[in-house]
Amino acid sequence: xxxxxxxxxxIKRDAxxxxxxxxxxxxxxxxxxxxxxxxxxxxxxxxxxxxxxLKIQKCGCAGMCFAEPLVEVNVKGAQRVLYGQVDxxxxxxxxxxxxxxxxxxxxxxxxxREE
Amino acid sequence: MPxxxxxxxxxxxxxxxxxxxxxxxxxxxxREKKLEEQFQVVRAADLNIYNKGIALKIFPDDxxxxxxxxxxxxxxxxxxxxxxxxxxxxxxxxxxxxxxxxLRNCGVIDPEDIDDYIAQDGYQALKNILENQTPEQVIxxxxxxxxxxxxxGGFPTWLKWDLTRKVSADQKFVICNGDEGDPGAYMDRSVxxxxxxxxxxxxxxxxxxxxxxxxxxxxxxEYPLAIKRIQRAIDQxxxxxxLGENIFGKGFNFNVEIRLGAGAFVCGEETALIASIEGRRGxxxxxxxxxxxxxxxxKPTMINNVETLANVPIIMLKGGAWYASIGTxxxxxxxxxxxTGKVRNSGLVEVPMGTTxxxxxxxxxxxxxxxxxxxxxxxxxxxxxxIPEAHLDTPVEYESLQLLGSIMGSGGMIVMDEADCMVxxxxxxxxxxxxxxxxxxxxxRIGGYQLLxxxxxxxxxxxxxxxxxxxxxxxxxxxxASLCGLGQTACNPVLxxxxxxxxxxxxxxxxxxxxxxKCTGLxxxxxxxEKCKRCGMCFRNCPVGAIxxxxxxxxxxxxxxxxxxxxxxxxxxxxAVTR
Numbered sequence: 246x247x248x249x250x251x252x253x254x255x256i257k258r259d260a261x262x263x264x265x266x267x268x269x270x271x272x273x274x275x276x277x278x279x280x281x282x283x284x285x286x287x288x289x290x291x292x293x294x295x296x297x298x299l300k301i302q303k304c305g306c307a308g309m310c311f312a313e314p315l316v317e318v319n320v321k322g323a324q325r326v327l328y329g330q331v332d333x334x335x336x337x338x339x340x341x342x343x344x345x346x347x348x349x350x351x352x353x354x355x356x357x358r359e360e
Numbered sequence: 361m362p363x364x365x366x367x368x369x370x371x372x373x374x375x376x377x378x379x380x381x382x383x384x385x386x387x388x389x390x391r392e393k394k395l396e397e398q399f400q401v402v403r404a405a406d407l408n409i410y411n412k413g414i415a416l417k418i419f420p421d422d423x424x425x426x427x428x429x430x431x432x433x434x435x436x437x438x439x440x441x442x443x444x445x446x447x448x449x450x451x452x453x454x455x456x457x458x459x460x461x462x463l464r465n466c467g468v469i470d471p472e473d474i475d476d477y478i479a480q481d482g483y484q485a486l487k488n489i490l491e492n493q494t495p496e497q498v499i500x501x502x503x504x505x506x507x508x509x510x511x512x513g514g515f516p517t518w519l520k521w522d523l524t525r526k527v528s529a530d531q532k533f534v535i536c537n538g539d540e541g542d543p544g545a546y547m548d549r550s551v552x553x554x555x556x557x558x559x560x561x562x563x564x565x566x567x568x569x570x571x572x573x574x575x576x577x578x579x580x581x582e583y584p585l586a587i588k589r590i591q592r593a594i595d596q597x598x599x600x601x602x603l604g605e606n607i608f609g610k611g612f613n614f615n616v617e618i619r620l621g622a623g624a625f626v627c628g629e630e631t632a633l634i635a636s637i638e639g640r641r642g643x644x645x646x647x648x649x650x651x652x653x654x655x656x657x658x659k660p661t662m663i664n665n666v667e668t669l670a671n672v673p674i675i676m677l678k679g680g681a682w683y684a685s686i687g688t689x690x691x692x693x694x695x696x697x698x699x700t701g702k703v704r705n706s707g708l709v710e711v712p713m714g715t716t717x718x719x720x721x722x723x724x725x726x727x728x729x730x731x732x733x734x735x736x737x738x739x740x741x742x743x744x745x746x747i748p749e750a751h752l753d754t755p756v757e758y759e760s761l762q763l764l765g766s767i768m769g770s771g772g773m774i775v776m777d778e779a780d781c782m783v784x785x786x787x788x789x790x791x792x793x794x795x796x797x798x799x800x801x802x803x804x805r806i807g808g809y810q811l812l813x814x815x816x817x818x819x820x821x822x823x824x825x826x827x828x829x830x831x832x833x834x835x836x837x838x839x840x841a842s843l844c845g846l847g848q849t850a851c852n853p854v855l856x857x858x859x860x861x862x863x864x865x866x867x868x869x870x871x872x873x874x875x876x877x878k879c880t881g882l883x884x885x886x887x888x889x890e891k892c893k894r895c896g897m898c899f900r901n902c903p904v905g906a907i908x909x910x911x912x913x914x915x916x917x918x919x920x921x922x923x924x925x926x927x928x929x930x931x932x933x934x935x936a937v938t939r
Contacts, residue, residue, distance in 0.1 A: 248598070248599065248600070248601040248604065249601050249606075249609065250600065250601035250602060250607055250608045250609065251600045251601055253478060253483060253484060253487055256475055256478045256479075256600075257478050257479055257481075259475070260475040260476065260478055260479035261479050269467075269470075271467055273549075273550055273553040273554055273585065274546075274549065274583075274585050274586075275546075275550075277585070302470050303470055303471070303472065304466075304467050304468060304469060304470055304471065304554070305465070305466040305467050305468075305469070305471045305550065305553050305554020305555060306466055306467060306550040306553060306554050306708070307463075307466060307467025307468075307554075308463055308466065308467065308550065308707045308708030308709065308710070309705070309707045310706050310707035310708070311704070311705045311706050311707055312405065312406065312705075312707075315467070317467075322364055323364055324364065324419060324420075328405075329406070330405060347364065348400060349367060349400060350402075351383075351402055351403040352403050352404075352405055353405050354369060354402055354403075354404045354405055355404070355405050355406050357367060357369070357417075357419050
């Protein structure tokens with residue numbers, strides 16, 4: 246069964262639209278081994294509990310194995326930050342402090358990506 | 361008014377011990393000056409700066425200060441934070457050592473969502489090629505780029521493609537070799553898991569260039585997540601019409617399937633890999649004929665490594681000349697390394713070719729994990745060798761590493777410190793190859809076994825004069841006479857450790873000592889009663905109960921129970937445990 250190729254530009258335009266607030270969790274084998282799955286589930290649970298308009302996505306390994314699990318947070322009103330060594334309590338703190346309070350967490354910042 | 365608060369990241373880059381106190385001091389100053397509405401002070405986990413005292417990073421200005429003391433804080437707040445003036449005496453320019461080409465999408469896109477990949481110009485290269493280019497033009501671009509096979513051999517990719525293209529046949533194949541097996545190497549896994557579509561797209565471009573319309577992923581079964589994500593990527597590509605018949609309406613057909621490797625290291629060798637796909641035992645066969653002439657089902661077959669294929673789409677998008685501008689004269693572009701072992705930041709690093717080993721280990725990797733001294737870095741897995749401190753400034757290229765008796769390999773890089781014994785390392789890698797030897801040819805099957813026996817003897821203190829010559833003779837025999845790459849290179853770790861660390865070998869054979877205290881037969885732990893303060897630390901920490909005694913009588917180690925783990929040696933604060 247063969248389908249005609251979809252229009253690349255259309256998909257690109259749709260995909261590049263503003264996605265709003267999002268969190269990405271590094272979910273390759275290395276991240277999952279370090280506990281990323283629990284963090285991912287905790288983030289989703291916490292978001293649903295508070296009814297936040299927040300997308301929680303999976304992504305691949307960024308290469309910083311020593312800092313797994315990695316969580317990147319992009320919400321309006323704060324910098325885009327890559328947090329590392331995130332466990333479940335830290336994930337909840339990220340929702341509390343960063344997503345809701347627009348304040349960065351101590352001891353977990355590995356990179357500030359951009360404004 | 362900025363959109364949000366300025367951020368001041370603080371980190372003690374030496375030991376992390378002073379991060380907290382400096383943070384408290386800085387925060388108190390900010391509060392004293394009532395500036396907490398404008399600035400947030402944050403303790404960072406890592407700034408990618410090492411051994412430079414207290415470091416500060418200020419966002420969004422992107423100013424970095426190092427060797428900061430408490431006396432500088434007022435100045436920093438008044439000048440930099442309030443007025444935006446940089447204090448040159450403290451400023452530090454962080455060199456950008458990494459360069460992400462292969463890993464450009466890893467950790468950025470959702471690997472299970474094709475739209476995410478398309479948003480990053482995914483499948484654009486394929487579209488441009490199908491619409492405007494001939495296979496010859498694609499190969500010409502690849503030739504300009506200078507890309508060489510990333511699986512270890514470094515064979516020019518364009519040449520492989522061209523050889524396959526020139527053979528006329530009714531059917532040709534492209535195979536992606538995802539049978540990554542070197543101990544400590546996992547670059548391919550990360551690419552397959554983090555950016556599967558780029559490998560699929562690279563494979564399609566390769567297929568178009570070589571005139572193949574069937575692609576196979578050969579992935580080891582130990583990578584279940586990689587297999588799942590590649591399968592999903594293939595399904596999505598069919599769904600979107602990027603795979604199948606008449607792609608982009610340009611008459612090009614391409615179909616892809618996955619084949620699983622059952623865990624044999626030798627199946628990473630291309631002829632054994634083909635045998636494995638055909639359903640036969642994973643035995644290599646003599647070349648020529650090369651797979652590009654007679655490969656899978658006797659049809660011309662092009663086998664490319666995962667990382668090589670992941671490079672292709674971006675080369676075709678940005679042009680061969682762009683890629684060739686990165687790297688050195690003979691080795692172009694970037695290489696991904698899996699940095700592991702006794703290094704502070706283990707993980708994947710991608711650097712332009714020509715970056716020195718020192719930069720990779722000390723600047724990007726952050727130096728050694730513990731206080732022990734650097735001893736060597738091992739590259740190329742079981743086919744490679746060790747590189748000692750004296751050669752750390754060697755730029756990473758295919759040729760320069762070969763000159764040192766190692767190889768670039770697929771990209772495993774294992775850092776070793778003083779506590780690693782080189783005889784033990786050679787024994788480990790050789791043991792790996794002996795286990796994984798398919799047994800088809802005698803030099804590898806018998807030679808490897810004999811080499812391993814001699815190394816075992818040496819590590820037990822039973823080495824004799826003449827063993828070194830024997831090691832060298834057998835190793836050279838294997839190198840010359842083995843059928844495939846596994847046997848030809850299996851002796852490299854032995855030759856290379858003997859070349860750089862012959863003194864250590866001598867210590868084992870002549871003095872019956874292991875300088876790194878790793879070879880357990882060559883030393884014993886005991887307690888020096890005069891130095892012992894009878895604290896009982898060793899007694900409590902011994903995992904096998906080999907230490908007996910109490911605080912009155914003192915402690916002794918029972919050698920028959922001791923497993924020589926060294927725990928007592930490490931925990932004794934008074935140096936009363938000797939070895």
